[in-house]
Amino acid sequence: MLQLKDLPDAKVLRKFAERYAEVDSDSVIHYLNILRIGTELSDSLDRFLATHGLLQGRWWVLILLMREDDLTTTPSELADKSGVSRATMSGLINGLLRDGLIARQEGDVDRRSYSVKLTEAGQAKLDEVMPDYYSRVKKMMGAIPVQQRDNLLMQLMLIKEQSHVFD
Amino acid sequence: MLQLKDLPDAKVLRKFAERYAEVDSDSVIHYLNILRIGTELSDSLDRFLATHGLLQGRWWVLILLMREDDLTTTPSELADKSGVSRATMSGLINGLLRDGLIARQEGDVDRRSYSVKLTEAGQAKLDEVMPDYYSRVKKMMGAIPVQQRDNLLMQLMLIKEQSHVFD
DNA sequence: TTATTATAGTTAGCTGGCTAACTATGTCAA
């Protein structure tokens, strides 16, 4: 999702404030920056994964599978844990099946469903990517000391909790 | 883009750390939370705009047009300022054209291009949405005092700047 | 003037979000 790259400067904000009395410039700037930074962090991750021939959505699915002791779970569990719809998960799974990173197992207990299991190729791909990923995350987050990060996160969470005002 | 909803707990992190020595749990948790919160804030905005019958990408385009003194600009300018490709902007513009929120003006100066202008219907839609949007942003960001927000933003920017480690 | 390089916008194809509708199956209440 597009988040504005060219953020409004003082002139633009003034223009909008003249028409819309509700403008609070600081709030707007802070908000738009947070949105934009979120996009850019995600884009960085995209680009990194692309160097390993992986797409982000599919990679999260591999990770969720690896969490399981038997490397196996159902599409609806994957959808719930990732936070996407079952329809979306259906597509992600199909991509991974095509690439041979997961395999399909027909359900026994519930005939409406099936399971997917991380394959050896899938595990190998994670073994290739995750060390690199973790060391980079560590380095990036190292820009700020842990305690400050805790505080940062708490503040972001406060904002997120307030986001119900958009409901 | 999916950002993980079910974030790893201590057990999961331990499992991954046993296999990948590079894991720094705090960094991972902080990072994943930031990504997730970015997604949720954007989703909130999506839902809000939907109540006004608007899609987020298109709405940003309307805003960019409103910035201009003549409410007019070119597709490539819109693409550059929003941070998306020209191909993507082509689609966004077509949607807005269909809805009559913008109108197309053939280019005079450069025959490779054309301009798009915010229509009265487009301005009316913004006039409907923006007061509501601004007051909600103000309320949401009010969860944290301005000075703390400044600090929060500086820290996020530090992280963003470090995100080149993913390159 | 001509050829090369750059640019504006579009299309095709891939990706991945959504909702609504659907089929198949499971659960629960009467």
Added chain:
DNA sequence: TTGACATAGTTAGCCAGCTAACTATAATAA
């Protein structure tokens, strides 16, 4: 037991992101 309701997964259609390739045009160098 039967009907109503719920659930798992898929499909269609819309949305919006990308790249590569394309056409048309503009700018620049020779």
